[in-house]
Structure formats: structure tokens, C-alpha cells
Amino acid sequence: MLESFISHAVINKLHTISNSLLNLVYPNQCLCCDASLDDQQGGDRQGIAQKNGLFCAVCWSKVERLEGAACPRCAEPFPSQAALSHSPGHLCGNCRENPPAFSRAITPYPYEETLARGIQLLKYQRQTRLVKCFVGLLVDELRPIGFDRVIAIPLHVRRLRSREFNQSLLLAKGIARYFNRPLLIDTLLRTKETLPQVGLTRKDRKKNVHHAFHVVKPDTVGGQRLLLIDDVYTTGATLREGAIALIKSGAKEVVVTTLCRMALH
Numbered sequence: 085m086l087e088s089f090i091s092h093a094v095i096n097k098l099h100t101i102s103n104s105l106l107n108l109v110y111p112n113q114c115l116c117c118d119a120s121l122d123d124q125q126g127g128d129r130q131g132i133a134q135k136n137g138l139f140c141a142v143c144w145s146k147v148e149r150l151e152g153a154a155c156p157r158c159a160e161p162f163p164s165q166a167a168l169s170h171s172p173g174h175l176c177g178n179c180r181e182n183p184p185a186f187s188r189a190i191t192p193y194p195y196e197e198t199l200a201r202g203i204q205l206l207k208y209q210r211q212t213r214l215v216k217c218f219v220g221l222l223v224d225e226l227r228p229i230g231f232d233r234v235i236a237i238p239l240h241v242r243r244l245r246s247r248e249f250n251q252s253l254l255l256a257k258g259i260a261r262y263f264n265r266p267l268l269i270d271t272l273l274r275t276k277e278t279l280p281q282v283g284l285t286r287k288d289r290k291k292n293v294h295h296a297f298h299v300v301k302p303d304t305v306g307g308q309r310l311l312l313i314d315d316v317y318t319t320g321a322t323l324r325e326g327a328i329a330l331i332k333s334g335a336k337e338v339v340v341t342t343l344c345r346m347a348l349h
């Protein structure tokens with residue numbers, strides 16, 4: 085009797101220890117607010133991220149697509165529907181003055197709350213579990229877009245070495261796999277070591293990335309419709325510059341996409 089009580093207690097103890105070890109590796113908590121996910125698993129209303137056990141219902145309910153009028157070229161939100169109701173092809177001031185080399189930008193979610201936190205966790209804490217969730221959100225947006233090959237905005241080799249991975253490449257890999265399209269790696273290179281774009285003005289961002297990219301295998305982009313991927317769209321300077329390099333090297337079309345868009349105002 086005593087023996088069986090001891091062994092039962094030991095097993096219970098071991099069970100608790102192994103659970104805490106598991107929780108250390110994958111704590112069953114919302115990545116955004118730390119709420120417990122134990123009573124939130126399953127069910128339809130919880131969306132793809134929760135199916136991955138990443139966010140709680142409250143944080144996930146804050147993930148809302150950008151809706152409303154936007155520039156048909158770069159997707160910059162317009163303050164009202166007025167501009168587009170008169171001419172549906174009305175471009176924003178920036179695209180009119182400075183037409184981008186890309187034909188379209190798909191930037192479906194605002195960079196705020198849950199997804200902003202998620203992107204930071206992927207970028208700086210290497211929470212690669214998020215990639216599946218982000219790719220899941222993006223593929224729904226990209227289904228109507230025609231493209232032949234997928235390419236990611238590269239990091240400069242020195243920055244890549246210090247951070248070890250390129251989060252845009254992880255997204256690009258997932259998207260290429262989903263749509264069964266070739267992923268072009270080592271085609272677009274960042275030849276100029278640029279400052280981080282954070283905190284720079286629009287003008288300085290443009291200057292910072294000017295001539296930053298070089299296409300080393302032009303034959304792989306020649307005549308192709310390319311999907312160029314980054315994580316966050318801010319002024320679009322980096323994607324604009326990447327698209328210029330690809331078009332100059334013979335790409336037929338470049339569509340750019342990011343999961344999130346940062347509000348500029």
C-alpha cells in the first residue's frame with residue numbers, strides 16, 4: 085500500500101516535471117499577452133493562428149485586414165473613398181511622382197498589436213513557429229495574383245551573419261511551397277550595407293537603399309512574373325529598389341507583398 089502510494093506520488097511528480105519542461109520549450113501561452121491557451125484549443129472561431137496554438141482569442145480578434153480605399157499600385161490607404169469613386173485607377177501622390185517598378189503591392193494587415201508583436205518575435209527572438217501562421221494569412225491574399233517565381237528581400241551578408249536568418253526568406257519559402265513555385269535564392273543580393281530603415285525619413289530611406297540590390301542570375305528572372313516578399317511595408321523604399329533591380333534584369337512583372345503595413349501618419 086505504502087509502496088504503491090510512493091510510486092504513484094513519484095510518477096505524479098515526474099509527470100509534473102516533464103510538463104514543466106515541455107512548457108519551458110513550448111509554453112502553452114499566448115505569444116502576445118501570455119494568457120493561458122489551455123482552455124482555448126479547438127473550435128472554428130479561433131482561426132489559423134490559434135490552431136497552431138500561438139495566440140489567445142482576444143489577441144487573435146484584433147487581427148483585422150486593412151479595408152477601405154487604397155492606391156491601386158502601392159496599396160497606401162486613402163483617407164476616403166472619394167478619389168477612387170471618380171477614377172478607379174487613381175494613384176497616390178507618391179506613385180504619381182515616382183512610379184514604382186512593381187505593378188502591385190499586397191500588404192493586407194496593419195502593423196499593430198498582435199501581428200506587430202508576432203513579427204518582432206520572429207525577427208528578434210527567432211520564434212519560427214509563427215511562419216506557418218503568417219504564410220497562412222498571406223496565401224489567402226495571394227491566390228488571385230499570378231506569379232511564376234518567388235523571391236525574398238535579402239539581408240546584407242554581414243547582417244545575415246549576425247542575425248543568422250532572414251525572416252522574409254522564411255515567409256518566401258512557405259509561400260513558394262504552398263503555391264508550388266520555384267523560390268529564387270541567391271539571385272537578388274544586397275550589395276550595399278544599409279542602415280536599418282527604422283527612424284529614417286521617407287527621403288533618407290530612399291537614399292539609404294538606393295542601388296542596394298544586384299541581380300546575380302539575370303537568366304532566372306528574365307521574362308518571369310515575380311513575387312517579391314518582405315515582412316513589413318513602411319515607405320516601400322526597399323521593395324521599390326528591389327523591384328527596380330529585378331525589372332532592369334529583365335523580369336516581366338514584379339508584385340510585392342508583405343504581411344503588414346506600417347501606418348505613416
Ligand SMILES: [Zn+2]
Pocket residue numbers: 114115116117118119139140141142143144
Ligand atoms: Zn493573447
Ligand SMILES: [Zn+2]
Pocket residue numbers: 155156157158159160175176177178179180
Ligand atoms: Zn501608391
